[in-house]
Amino acid sequence: MKRTYIENLAEHIGEDVTLHGWLYNKRSSGKIWFLLLRDGTGLIQCVVAKNNVPEGVFSDCDKLTQESSFRVKGKVRKDDRAPGGYELDVADLSIYSISKEYPITPKEHGIEFLADRRHLWLRSSRQHAIMRVRHRIIKAIRDYFDGQGFTLVDSPILTPNASEGTSTLFETPYFDLGNAYLTQSGQLYAEAGAMALGKVYCFGPTFRAEKSKTRRHLTEFWMVEPEVAFNDLNDDMDLAEDFLEYIVQSVLKDREKELKVLERNTALLQNVKKPLPRVTYDEAVEILHKKGSAFEWGNDLGGTDETIVSEQFDRPVMVHHYPAAVKAFYMKRDPQNPKLALAVDVLAPEGYGEIIGGSQREDDFDTLLERIKEEKLPEAPFEWYLDLRRFGTVPHAGFGLGVERTVSWICGLEHIRETIPFPRMIYRLTP
RNA sequence: UCCGCGAUAGCUCAAUGGUAGAGCAUGCGGCUGUUAACCGCAGGGUUGUAGGUUCGAGUCCUACUCGCGGAGCCA
Numbered sequence: 001m002k003r004t005y006i007e008n009l010a011e012h013i014g015e016d017v018t019l020h021g022w023l024y025n026k027r028s029s030g031k032i033w034f035l036l037l038r039d040g041t042g043l044i045q046c047v048v049a050k051n052n053v054p055e056g057v058f059s060d061c062d063k064l065t066q067e068s069s070f071r072v073k074g075k076v077r078k079d080d081r082a083p084g085g086y087e088l089d090v091a092d093l094s095i096y097s098i099s100k101e102y103p104i105t106p107k108e109h110g111i112e113f114l115a116d117r118r119h120l121w122l123r124s125s126r127q128h129a130i131m132r133v134r135h136r137i138i139k140a141i142r143d144y145f146d147g148q149g150f151t152l153v154d155s156p157i158l159t160p161n162a163s164e165g166t167s168t169l170f171e172t173p174y175f176d177l178g179n180a181y182l183t184q185s186g187q188l189y190a191e192a193g194a195m196a197l198g199k200v201y202c203f204g205p206t207f208r209a210e211k212s213k214t215r216r217h218l219t220e221f222w223m224v225e226p227e228v229a230f231n232d233l234n235d236d237m238d239l240a241e242d243f244l245e246y247i248v249q250s251v252l253k254d255r256e257k258e259l260k261v262l263e264r265n266t267a268l269l270q271n272v273k274k275p276l277p278r279v280t281y282d283e284a285v286e287i288l289h290k291k292g293s294a295f296e297w298g299n300d301l302g303g304t305d306e307t308i309v310s311e312q313f314d315r316p317v318m319v320h321h322y323p324a325a326v327k328a329f330y331m332k333r334d335p336q337n338p339k340l341a342l343a344v345d346v347l348a349p350e351g352y353g354e355i356i357g358g359s360q361r362e363d364d365f366d367t368l369l370e371r372i373k374e375e376k377l378p379e380a381p382f383e384w385y386l387d388l389r390r391f392g393t394v395p396h397a398g399f400g401l402g403v404e405r406t407v408s409w410i411c412g413l414e415h416i417r418e419t420i421p422f423p424r425m426i427y428r429l430t431p
Numbered sequence: 432u433c434c435g436c437g438a439u440a441g442c443u444c445a446a447u448g449g450u451a452g453a454g455c456a457u458g459c460g461g462c463u464g465u466u467a468a469c470c471g472c473a474g475g476g477u478u479g480u481a482g483g484u485u486c487g488a489g490u491c492c493u494a495c496u497c498g499c500g501g502a503g504c505c506a
Contacts, residue, residue: 025466025467026465027464027465027466027468027469028462028465028468029462029463029464029465029468029469030461030462030463031462031463032462032463032464032465033465034464034465034466034468036466045465045466047464047465049463050463051463065457066456081464081465081466082466083466101441101456101457102456103441103442103456104442105441105442105443105455105456105467106455106456106467107442107443107454107455107456107467108442108443108444108455108467109442109443110442110443110498110499111498111499112497112498112499113442113443168504184505185506206506208504208505208506210503210504210505211432211503211504212503212504212505213499213500213501213502214500214501214502215500215501216505216506217504217505217506218506221506222506223506300504300505302502302503302504303501303502304502345506353505353506354505354506355506356506357505357506400506401506402505402506403506404506405506406506427497427498
C-alpha cells in the first residue's frame with residue numbers, strides 16, 4: 001500500500017491508508033488505545049480497539065513508548081472530537097523501533113535541558129511550527145527577489161578583512177596567506193555584483209564573534225542582502241517596505257496553522273502593509289524625549305530606545321538619516337548635512353528591534369578613500385572595493401535583513417535561539 | 432568585559448538552621464472515547480564543586496564552575 005502523509009488525510013476520508021511515523025503520546029482505557037502519531041507533516045490520533053486488530057497488535061501498543069517509530073494501517077474517519085478533525089481506525093500496526101526513555105516529555109523543561117537536546121527538541125510541535133514558518137520566510141525572500149528580476153550573487157564566507165572594521169570576527173589560519181575571517185556581511189561583494197548585474201542579492205550565513213549575550217543575538221545567523229545600482233535612499237526604503245509586506249503576507253497566507261500553534265496574535269501582523277511609517281533620526285530622538293528618555297543626540301539607538309520608538313506605530317517603522325558617526329564608513333553622507341548618513345534601520349514592532357539595516361553607499365572615490373583612512377582601516381584589502389568607484393561609479397543602495405530576527409518577530413518568540421535549527425551562541429557550540 | 436538572578440530525583444519544582452518531598456517520566460496493576468487522560472502500588476538523592484560558621488547546613492558565609500537575563504555591540 002502506498003504511503004500517505006497526515007497533512008493530506010482530508011483527501012482520503014473513508015479510505016484505507018498506511019501512515020509511517022513516531023509516537024507523540026498515548027492514552028489507554030483497558031481495551032482501547034489512543035496513539036497520537038506524528039509523521040513530520042502533522043499529528044493524528046489512531047484508535048486501536050482490541051476487537052478490531054489481529055492478535056499481538058493490541059499488546060504491541062503497550063510496548064510503544066514516546067518517539068517509538070511504527071507504521072499503521074487503517075481507515076480515515078472525520079471526527080469532531082479530534083483536534084485535527086480526523087482520526088484513524090486502526091486495522092494493523094507494525095513497529096520499526098522502540099524508543100528507550102525519550103528525555104523530552106510532554107511536560108515543561110528548562111531551556112538548558114532542551115538546548116542540550118536540540119536535535120530531539122526539533123520534533124516537538126512548537127519547534128516544528130517555527131521551522132515551517134522559517135522555511136516559508138526564506139521561500140518568500142527568494143520568490144520576492146527572483147520575481148523582481150534580481151540575480152543571486154553569493155558572497156564568500158571566508159574573507160581577507162572585516163567589511164565594517166569594528167566587529168570582532170572569527171579567525172582561521174589560511175594556508176600561506178595568513179588569516180582568513182568568517183564574513184560578517186556580504187554587502188561589499190553584493191555591491192560588486194550590482195555593478196555587474198544591476199539588481200542582485202546575496203543570501204547566506206554570517207558570523208559575529210562578539211560576546212553578545214541577549215535574546216536577540218546569535219554568533220552565526222542568516223542574512224539576505226539586496227543591492228541595486230542607481231537606487232537612492234528613498235528607493236531603498238521603497239524596496240524594503242514592499243519586501244517586508246510580501247514576506248509577512250506570504251506567511252499569514254500559508255502558515256496560519258503554525259502561527260496558531262505558536263499562539264501568535266496575527267492581527268498585529270495583518271497591519272504590515274505599505275506604506276510603512278518613515279521618521280528621521282531627529283524625529284525619533286524627539287519621540288524619545290517626549291517619552292521621558294534622556295537620550296542624547298548623536299548616539300545610536302539602543303535596544304530600549306528602539307522599543308520606545310517602535311511602540312508608537314502599529315507596524316514596522318523606518319528610521320533614516322542617522323548621525324554618520326555611528327554608522328559604517330561605506331554609507332553615503334547626506335549632501336544637505338554631512339553630519340548625517342543616508343542610512344535606514346527598520347525596527348520591528350513589539351520590541352523585536354532592528355530587522356533591517358541599509359543605506360545608500362558612498363559612490364565618490366575620494367570621499368570613500370577618506371572614510372577608510374578616518375576609520376584607520378588597512379587600505380590594501382579595500383583596493384578592489386575602491387575599483388568599483390574608479391570604474392563607472394553610480395549611486396546605489398541596499399540593505400540587509402536578519403532572517404532569525406524576522407522569524408522571531410513573525411512567530412512572536414521570546415528568544416532568537418528557537419528560530420534556527422542549531423543555534424550558535426557565545427556559550428553553545430553543540431549539538 | 433560589566434551588573435543582576437539561579438543550580439535539590441531522569442524532568443519541572445517544594446522544603447522557618449532540626450528525619451529531603453510532590454507532580455510528571457519509568458516499572459507493575461486497573462479501566463472501550465481518552466485529549467499534557469485518570470486511579471492504585473513501587474523503585475529513584477554525594478542538594479553544582481571546594482572550604483568555612485554551627486551541637487546541627489539544601490538553607491548562613493567565602494571562593495570557584497556552569498547556566499539564565501540585561502548592558503555594550505549589532506541583524
